[in-house]
Amino acid sequence: MTVKIETKQQAEDFLAQYDYFLFDCDGVLWLGDHLLPKVTETLNFLKASGKKLIFVTNNSTKSREAYLKKFAKFGLTNVSKNEIFGSAYASAIYIKKILKLSTNKKIFVVGEHGIEQELHELGYSTIGGTDPELTNMPADFNALEAPFIKNVDPAVSLVLAGLDTRINYYKLAAALQYLHDPAVTFLATNIDSTFPNKGKVLPGAGSIIQSIAYASGRTPRSCGKPNQEMMEAIKAEHGFDPARAVMVGDRLNTDMKFGRDGGLGTLLVLTGIEPEARVVDLQGTEEEVKYYASKLGDLYELVVENRE
Amino acid sequence: MTVKIETKQQAEDFLAQYDYFLFDCDGVLWLGDHLLPKVTETLNFLKASGKKLIFVTNNSTKSREAYLKKFAKFGLTNVSKNEIFGSAYASAIYIKKILKLSTNKKIFVVGEHGIEQELHELGYSTIGGTDPELTNMPADFNALEAPFIKNVDPAVSLVLAGLDTRINYYKLAAALQYLHDPAVTFLATNIDSTFPNKGKVLPGAGSIIQSIAYASGRTPRSCGKPNQEMMEAIKAEHGFDPARAVMVGDRLNTDMKFGRDGGLGTLLVLTGIEPEARVVDLQGTEEEVKYYASKLGDLYELVVENRE
The missing domain is CATH 3.40.50.1000 (HAD superfamily/HAD-like)
Structure with a gap:
């Protein structure tokens, strides 16, 4: 069954299940040159809640050092080098x-x-x-x-x-x-x-x-998503339990497949390329997504801001 | 059945069947920088016998003009531009x-x-x-x-x-x-x-x-061998009857397939990469070659020089 995270309770239940949060970047944190709403607040809130964050990108031209600068450009200065996993690394x-x-x-x-x-x-x-x-x-x-x-x-x-x-x-x-x-x-x-x-x-x-x-x-x-060589590399570095980890992304055929094949939970955000109807259609199929939300920032708005 | 051309009679029977002779170049006429034996004599003999020659190469970097120069470098000055069919043309x-x-x-x-x-x-x-x-x-x-x-x-x-x-x-x-x-x-x-x-x-x-x-x-x-787009192009230019044409080459998976798929006769020469045992093994299969010979020059040696 696919759950759309729309209430505080749903968001809290989701957060309680996972210690490790793997994020795709473009379409989830930012879109092209624009940071998406409440991303900074959500990432800081997750960290303050003791969650471990890992940013996973297929971009191979940038080192982690270079990627840090990209995060900083968006004002995401609270991210450290060892949280970044590009396909070069x-x-x-x-x-x-x-x-x-x-x-x-x-x-x-x-x-x-x-x-x-x-x-x-x-x-x-x-x-x-x-x-x-x-x-x-x-x-x-x-x-x-x-x-x-x-x-x-x-x-x-x-x-x-x-x-x-x-x-x-x-x-x-x-x-x-x-x-x-x-x-x-x-x-x-x-x-x-x-x-x-x-x-x-x-x-x-x-x-x-x-x-x-x-x-x-x-x-x-x-070594890029959705191939599990990248997951093996992340596990070799961070050693997490897949059952306590979730992949957050905007693409079904890369991010969601990557998480599913690795035995992780999945959260699709609708700020990228997939339409909601497609996510709903996949319910009950092999490609079913576990959770989805309109945007990543909903987690912060629902849990911390008590948005109705 | 595959016939190895080894006698004057076999060579004459072979020649009598075809008016159009399509030739692969490297491995048939020359090998790297070396012209193969009796190639000049064979080509001149075929022309003198009223046969139409077409030289078919997958090399796309050379125009027919440039290819003529390559023929001339080997002393094959009796070849004209409209006899050359490179994949660019x-x-x-x-x-x-x-x-x-x-x-x-x-x-x-x-x-x-x-x-x-x-x-x-x-x-x-x-x-x-x-x-x-x-x-x-x-x-x-x-x-x-x-x-x-x-x-x-x-x-x-x-x-x-x-x-x-x-x-x-x-x-x-x-x-x-x-x-x-x-x-x-x-x-x-x-x-x-x-x-x-x-x-x-x-x-x-x-x-x-x-x-x-x-x-x-x-x-x-x-538009290269073995694809039939090249055969269609050759036919569009020269308009021959496939039953009266033969493809001469040194490779089974390009030249011989190209001729066979086009409904032409096939002659494999052993001066290139295929060993005789392989040709014999293919008898009775779909990939059977119609004729083969040790080298192209055998045609001249058997028919004109009366080699035993």
Whole structure:
């Protein structure tokens, strides 16, 4: 059964069930450039109530440090680095704690600075990534004569790919040279096909990764929602009981699936892309959502402000 | 039943059945930088016998003009432009004669000069492609502010994608803006995942196209072997009877499938990647090859040189 949280009692019953609150960000906390109503108050109230908050985002271009700045821009200064779980960090944790890759091994990166930064923080050496030698190709560039094609580094035992708005043929070809070796692991930060940006829809990490997957004939594991590799990474870091955790999001096929597949409770907010009718229609199906609310801020308004 | 051509009689029987000879190039005429034995003599002999020759290649980066130069480099100076069918030209013919796209419509190109050249020869205007504005992105490039993202050209009604060793995020994102419109046709020159080059395996046209396909959620028709769009284009240009035509190639899953699906005879030569045992094993199956020979030059050696 799906419960719409509309009364103080419903909100209190919901809150009493969970100690860990995992949040999607865009569509839940903010929409594009605008913070949603009562988000600051709700997050502070949850923290004051002893709840543990984790912010989960598929964005792979930003490190946790960079994401903190985004929170601060919205005035959410009460958030700390260890509460943020981007897919770059999730991938780094997955490599370290689940795959247990030795830090003697190198990682070839297709992606932006956020990925490199998270890997370096966990002690890994990377090649590729934002290296100017791969990014700034001269007009007379010849891939075959280029160092990353001619000489593969035998210390590389994993290729991690994410969104890279500086992608080029050289990077794709270099990643392929490593993936010819089946002993080299192929991992994706996330496989989102697109992302919205200022009214436009742009190619996402998945569209970069799909290119490498097709050339190599290999399918990577993905550390982004809804894939459970991200959940495993979060659990490896925070060690919570899924029965005492809830995933809060605005998308059925990513956030809600992510929570459901991980055995967590689910709360869908209607401030993103899903219409209420769709949520109601899913009652009794496998995709049923446990709770939904008009907006995240309703929790604060109902419990603290005693809104009728 | 599969016949291995080993005697003069077998070679003559084979030749008598066909007026049109479609040839794959690499692995049949040459291998990398080396012309295979008696190829020049065989092609001249076939022409002198009144046979019509068509050279079919999935390479989309070269126009027919550029391909002629490659033939000339091997001393094959007896080949003319209208005997060459690359996937760039096949795509242009397919657009003109099968899709019947008006030349008032523009084509957005992801690919190299060969594609643009073939489209221009058939009267089409292209945008994208090798335009320096898309290819030479400055370090501080911002896709959202760039003209191809901000302003889609309403005259574009087709996106043609092929191999582009100068691919970048801007080109991928621009192609996606056009493909958001379901009225815009999505066409691929070919979907080869990789191609060999001087001992290395590099990403092929298909790996560029797969990126755009994944982002747009659309699957293009492909004008390369083994897809029959290329056969339709060849027929639209040369108008032959499939029963009087044979496809000569070195690959079962591209060349032989291409000929078989088109209702042509098939001749596999063992100078490429397939071993003889594999060809023999396929007898009696759906993938059975009609004829095979150790090399293309056997036809000349058996019929003209009376080799025993």
